[in-house]
Amino acid sequence: MTIVRRNALNTTVTPSVGSPETLTEKVIEAERMHDVLLLLQNLINSEEATVKMILDCLYDVGSVNLINQKLRVKPINRVMKLIARMSKPVFRTLALNWFKKNCPQLITNWLHTQVTFESVQKKPPEVAVEVAELQPYPIPQRENLSQEIRNLRYQVRWLVGISIIAIAALGITATR
Secondary structure, eight states, rough: OOOEEEEETEEEEEOBOOOOHHHHHHHHHHHHHHHHHHHHHHHHHTHHHHHHHHHHHHHHHHHHHHHHOOSHHHHHHHHHHHHHHHHHHHHHHHHHHHHOOOHHHHHHHHHHHHOOOOGGGGOOOOOOOOOOOOOOOOOOOOHHHHHHHHHHHHHHHHHHHHHHHHHHHHHHHHOO
């Protein structure tokens, strides 16, 4: 007979009733992992300035890399980098709220997996599957050009939208 209980980490604990020692160990484990969650939340709240600086660094690196990857045209690339720098405060606010809400639990869950030391035998064996490479149908040149035109129109719509948002943000900050 087993008892199913949910702990603070939303994982199922199923110790057998015949071993009270295992039951108490699992309860203590759940309590300690809940303590880790609370400590991480406290750390994030007390070190908010550090979290903001980390998010700023990640935004700087990520936005530049994303713009360089998606936009190869130099003038548009430069404009988008300028817009990205101006939209950084909005990102910081949204990212900080998301970080405070989600990261303590994500970090706690990850740390818990690191200290469970599950044996290799419990993991299902990995099976190598060979997949044949599919050959796509040849696309006539005319269809290829129309698809490229659609992609460019889509990118222009995105750029117009982002530009409008950036100009609005700039106007709001300039009027303050």
